Amino acid sequence: MGRKLLEIAYLGTSYCGWQVQPNGVTIQEILQNSLYKILKYKPNVTGCSRTDSDVHAKQFFCHFDTDVNIPNNGLVLGLNTILPNDISAINCYNVPDDFHARYSATGKLYKYSIFLSEIKNPFLFGRTLLIKSPINLTLANEYCDLLKGKHNFEAFSSINRTVVDTVRTVSECYIDINDNILDFYVKADGFLYNMVRIMVGTLLEYSSGKISREDIAKAFSTGDRTLLGATAPPQGLYLEKVFYDNNDDIFFKDRS
Amino acid sequence: MGRKLLEIAYLGTSYCGWQVQPNGVTIQEILQNSLYKILKYKPNVTGCSRTDSDVHAKQFFCHFDTDVNIPNNGLVLGLNTILPNDISAINCYNVPDDFHARYSATGKLYKYSIFLSEIKNPFLFGRTLLIKSPINLTLANEYCDLLKGKHNFEAFSSINRTVVDTVRTVSECYIDINDNILDFYVKADGFLYNMVRIMVGTLLEYSSGKISREDIAKAFSTGDRTLLGATAPPQGLYLEKVFYDNNDDIFFKDRS
Numbered sequence: 001m002g003r004k005l006l007e008i009a010y011l012g013t014s015y016c017g018w019q020v021q022p023n024g025v026t027i028q029e030i031l032q033n034s035l036y037k038i039l040k041y042k043p044n045v046t047g048c049s050r051t052d053s054d055v056h057a058k059q060f061f062c063h064f065d066t067d068v069n070i071p072n073n074g075l076v077l078g079l080n081t082i083l084p085n086d087i088s089a090i091n092c093y094n095v096p097d098d099f100h101a102r103y104s105a106t107g108k109l110y111k112y113s114i115f116l117s118e119i120k121n122p123f124l125f126g127r128t129l130l131i132k133s134p135i136n137l138t139l140a141n142e143y144c145d146l147l148k149g150k151h152n153f154e155a156f157s158s159i160n161r162t163v164v165d166t167v168r169t170v171s172e173c174y175i176d177i178n179d180n181i182l183d184f185y186v187k188a189d190g191f192l193y194n195m196v197r198i199m200v201g202t203l204l205e206y207s208s209g210k211i212s213r214e215d216i217a218k219a220f221s222t223g224d225r226t227l228l229g230a231t232a233p234p235q236g237l238y239l240e241k242v243f244y245d246n247n248d249d250i251f252f253k254d255r256s
Numbered sequence: 257m258g259r260k261l262l263e264i265a266y267l268g269t270s271y272c273g274w275q276v277q278p279n280g281v282t283i284q285e286i287l288q289n290s291l292y293k294i295l296k297y298k299p300n301v302t303g304c305s306r307t308d309s310d311v312h313a314k315q316f317f318c319h320f321d322t323d324v325n326i327p328n329n330g331l332v333l334g335l336n337t338i339l340p341n342d343i344s345a346i347n348c349y350n351v352p353d354d355f356h357a358r359y360s361a362t363g364k365l366y367k368y369s370i371f372l373s374e375i376k377n378p379f380l381f382g383r384t385l386l387i388k389s390p391i392n393l394t395l396a397n398e399y400c401d402l403l404k405g406k407h408n409f410e411a412f413s414s415i416n417r418t419v420v421d422t423v424r425t426v427s428e429c430y431i432d433i434n435d436n437i438l439d440f441y442v443k444a445d446g447f448l449y450n451m452v453r454i455m456v457g458t459l460l461e462y463s464s465g466k467i468s469r470e471d472i473a474k475a476f477s478t479g480d481r482t483l484l485g486a487t488a489p490p491q492g493l494y495l496e497k498v499f500y501d502n503n504d505d506i507f508f509k510d511r512s
Binding site: 009010011056058076080085086087088089090119120121122123125126127 | 265266267312314332336341342343344345346375376377378379381382383
């Protein structure tokens with residue numbers, strides 16, 4: 001029995017998020033069913049994150065255990081003939097038995113895409129949040145700087161969260177604008193439930209002057225969710241990259 | 257009664273092309289039904305081109321006649337609340353009664369996007385053609401140069417074409433590569449049915465050495481379709497821009 005780490009990417013529009021649930025089709029379910037066709041049993045696949053409905057992943061990792069002897073590149077090719085067109089298998093690696101797609105991750109990079117336009121764009125629907133009013137970039141950049149560092153992000157999480165420790169370290173937070181698309185990037189050692197979407201909802205209110213620097217400081221010190229902006233809708237959110245320690249040593253040696 | 261020219265954009269994936277037909281939903285039909293809700297009658301809308309199923313338009317023009325007194329920007333805003341998310345109204349202009357979305361066009365620019373990758377990308381599905389083998393760019397650029405100029409493009413058209421004159425002038429034809437996406441651009445004074453898709457199918461065979469410079473010359477001189485490559489699938493094709501003479505004088509003055 002060995003553990004495999006699978007790298008995939010998906011457009012989340014048609015799915016009720018990653019995790020198997022009774023009321024809709026999920027990426028985990030589709031992936032497990034696809035693996036069943038190759039491995040002849042349905043492995044229990046553990047993801048690096050639980051993305052919500054309509055959230056996308058440019059890079060997503062999940063692990064599963066198998067004693068089926070199949071080359072990793074053969075598994076990737078096989079999966080891509082079975083998976084629907086909005087889910088791709090990218091790579092597969094052999095990892096140690098104690099490697100965990102979620103708990104071994106040392107950081108994640110998320111992107112949230114905002115389309116700044118008075119008129120909707122059919123090519124960006126489901127892939128960005130359309131915002132018709134201009135955004136004050138000076139304030140937006142100031143806001144990004146406030147999020148950086150080690151803080152108690154309790155206020156930046158949904159009450160549905162299950163974790164107790166709400167302190168996280170944001171190592172990168174910045175904005176990039178191209179062709180009227182504002183991309184908000186945030187990298188941290190971990191994220192609470194809905195954390196990026198609340199960061200983005202608050203970005204919109206901060207950059208329009210409705211939320212102040214003091215409000216953010218107070219949200220950090222009190223954990224009061226009501227000081228912050230709305231939870232931004234899911235379709236602009238992308239899990240961009242997942243980081244593991246010593247990637248090269250642990251698993252990048254063994255792709256074939 | 258005045259004539260209006262409407263500029264729209266659409267993702268063609270869900271439609272059986274532009275033109276109304278009995279066996280599927282078309283963009284023309286959706287647009288006419290949407291205009292009906294605003295104008296209280298269904299205008300006959302004439303498009304600048306007949307795009308096929310799965311073909312996209314970044315810019316598409318159509319005209320219709322109306323005696324309803326509605327400001328052009330109000331019509332655009334109203335349409336965007338009614339149109340589905342994969343069709344957008346961009347602008348509306350008052351034009352002279354003899355202006356014709358199709359016959360007044362002096363040129364069109366098409367793009368065909370090819371994703372060069374061994375692995376499919378969920379974000380590019382339905383929006384590019386996936387090609388797994390590398391493309392010889394020297395040959396591809398040489399091929400683009402061969403298409404430029406005034407030629408009889410009869411061989412580059414489907415037998416379903418309805419026009420008699422098959423001579424067209426290609427003023428621009430070039431390739432642009434970014435992030436493994438090869439964009440083939442071609443601008444001409446007019447296009448025959450399936451012309452760009454046959455150009456692209458031939459590009460693939462020319463750049464892999466299966467079709468020669470002499471074959472292209474012979475195709476121009478004989479009109480023999482069988483000398484050329486397959487008709488590339490529709491999903492990589494975009495109508496990028498439509499050109500009209502003296503745009504500024506004719507209609508850009510009257511947007512409001």
